Amino acid sequence: MIQIDTLSHHIAGTPVLSDISLTLPQGKITALIGPNGAGKSTLLNAIGRQLEPQQGNITISGQNLRRFAPRDLAFQIAVVAQHLNVGSRIRVADLVGYGRWPHAQGRLRAEDRVMIDRALIQFDLQNLRHRFLDELSGGQRQRAFIAMAYAQDTNWLLLDEPLNNLDLKHARSLMAKLRELVDTQGKSVVIVLHDLNYTLSWADHVVAMRDGQLAFAGPTLDVATADALSDLYQTDINIAQTDRGTPLALYHR
Numbered sequence: 001m002i003q004i005d006t007l008s009h010h011i012a013g014t015p016v017l018s019d020i021s022l023t024l025p026q027g028k029i030t031a032l033i034g035p036n037g038a039g040k041s042t043l044l045n046a047i048g049r050q051l052e053p054q055q056g057n058i059t060i061s062g063q064n065l066r067r068f069a070p071r072d073l074a075f076q077i078a079v080v081a082q083h084l085n086v087g088s089r090i091r092v093a094d095l096v097g098y099g100r101w102p103h104a105q106g107r108l109r110a111e112d113r114v115m116i117d118r119a120l121i122q123f124d125l126q127n128l129r130h131r132f133l134d135e136l137s138g139g140q141r142q143r144a145f146i147a148m149a150y151a152q153d154t155n156w157l158l159l160d161e162p163l164n165n166l167d168l169k170h171a172r173s174l175m176a177k178l179r180e181l182v183d184t185q186g187k188s189v190v191i192v193l194h195d196l197n198y199t200l201s202w203a204d205h206v207v208a209m210r211d212g213q214l215a216f217a218g219p220t221l222d223v224a225t226a227d228a229l230s231d232l233y234q235t236d237i238n239i240a241q242t243d244r245g246t247p248l249a250l251y252h253r
Contacts, residue, residue, distance in 0.1 A: 001023055001024060001025055001026045001060075001061070002023070002024040002026075002047060002058065002059070002060050002156070002190075003023050003024075003058070003059045003060075003062075004020055004021060004022050004023070004024070004043075004047070004056070004057075004058050005021050005056055005057045005058075005059075006019055006020070006021055006055065006056040006057075007019070007020040007021070007043070007046060007053050007055065007056035007057075007058065008020070008053065008054060008055040008056055009042060009046065009051070009053040009054050009055070010054065015212050016039050016042045016212050017039050017042055017043060017046070017053065017212050018211075018212045018213045019056075019213070020039075020043065020056070020213070020214050021056075021214070022207060022214060022217045024047075024188070024190060024205070024207075025188075025204070025205055026155070026188045027182060027186055027187075027188055028182065028188060028189075028204040028205050029178060029179065029182055029189045029191065029202055029203045029204050029205070030188075030189065030190045030191070030203065030204070030205040030206070030207060031191055031192075031193045031198075031199040031202075031203035031205070031206050031207070031220070032044060032190065032191065032192045032193070032207050032209065033192075033193055033194075033196070033199055033206060033207070033208050033209070033224075033232070034208050034209040034210050034215065034232060035210060035232070035233060035234075037211075038209040038210050038211065038212070039209050039211075039212040039213075040192045040209055041082060041160050041161075041192060042212075043207075043209065044079075044158050044160050044190065044192055045079075045081075045160075046058065047065075047077070047158060047190065048077055048079035048158045049065055049068075049073060049077075050079060050081070060076055060077070060156070061076075071102050074101075074102035074152065074154070075102055075154060076154055076155055076156060077154055077155075077156045077158060078099065078149035078150070078152040078154040078156070078157050078158065079149065079158045079160075080145050080146055080148075080149045080157075080158070080159045080160065080162060081160050082160040082161050082164070082192075084145055086133065089132050089133070089134065090132065090133050091129070091130055091131065091132055091133075092120070092125055092128050092129050092130070092131055092132075092133070092136070092144050092147075093116060093120065093129040093130065095133065095144050095145070095148055096116050096119050096120060096125070096129075096144065096147045096148045096151050097112070097116050097148075097151070098148055099115075099116075099119065099147075099148040099149060099150070099151030099152040099153075100112040100115060100116065100151055100152070102152065103153070115151050115153060116151055118151075119147040119148070119150045119151040120147060122147065122150060122177065122181075123143045123144075123146060123147040123150065123174075123177065124143070124173070125140075125143060125144060125147055128140060128144075137165075138164075138165030139165045139166045139167060139170050141165070142162060142164065142165050142166060143170070143174070146159065146162055146174070150181070155186075155187065155188055156187075156188045156189075156190065157178075157181070157187055157188070157189045157190070158190045158191075159178075159189065159190070159191045159192065160192045161192045161193070161194065162174060162191065163175075163193065163194075163195065163198065171195075171198070175198055175201070175202045176202075178191070178202070179202055182204075191203075196224075196229065196237070196249040197248060197249050199220065199224065200220065200221075200224060200239075200246070200247040200248065200249060201246050201247070203220045204219065204220060205217070205218065205219055205220060206218070206219075206220045206223060206224050208223075208224075208228070208229075208232050210232055215228075215231075215232050216228055216232075221247065224247075225239065226238050226239045229249065235251050236251060236252065237249055237250065237251045238250045238251070
């Protein structure tokens with residue numbers, strides 16, 4: 001599990017994280033939700049050590065995140081940021097191969113190539129493996145970056161708004177693939193989501209934030225109630241049930 005203890009951070013004197021303490025369960029999908037500017041991406045970046053918080057500690061399996069050497073941490077956590085800057089004239093298979101860097105350190109072995117192929121298949125990219133990134137749609141590029149993170153073969157996947165640029169079919173497909181990774185391979189996923197219905201349908205655990213503070217956290221169906229979500233988003237939200245028994249968030253114009 002990942003334990004976060006009294007985490008705080010400010011930018012130019014403005015608090016963006018304020019005294020955050022929580023536990024992220026292993027082997028689950030945890031959704032980070034909340035309004036724009038709530039601190040979701042900042043928290044995700046702190047967990048992935050893309051950001052050094054000014055106060056507090058984060059431990060993974062009992063070890064302080066600060067104590068990990070970069071390569072050792074890369075065996076534990078893979079991060080897909082919201083804004084990715086990679087040269088557009090890179091082929092999909094080569095990009096996915098970057099995920100093997102901590103293992104191969106630039107010299108791909110047979111087992112690395114097997115993992116690259118597995119990642120391409122897992123995210124339906126095998127037919128695009130020789131295409132350049134600038135020849136792909138936004139959604140295809142997004143899947144390529146997530147495949148790169150999967151190829152890193154870590155326990156934890158941290159994804160910052162990965163459903164951006166994905167149409168309904170591919171957004172649902174991605175969530176189903178993440179569910180499969182958790183259920184069949186024991187992966188742990190922490191994902192920033194804006195769509196409440198993806199959260200209610202797919203996430204086991206939810207962390208809700210507002211104004212840099214923790215609003216609530218816990219098992220999704222226990223804590224993501226209509227009252228809690230209405231207060232979080234300052235919008236009247238009702239929770240209905242689909243014919244399959246899945247919770248459905250409803251809000252009126």
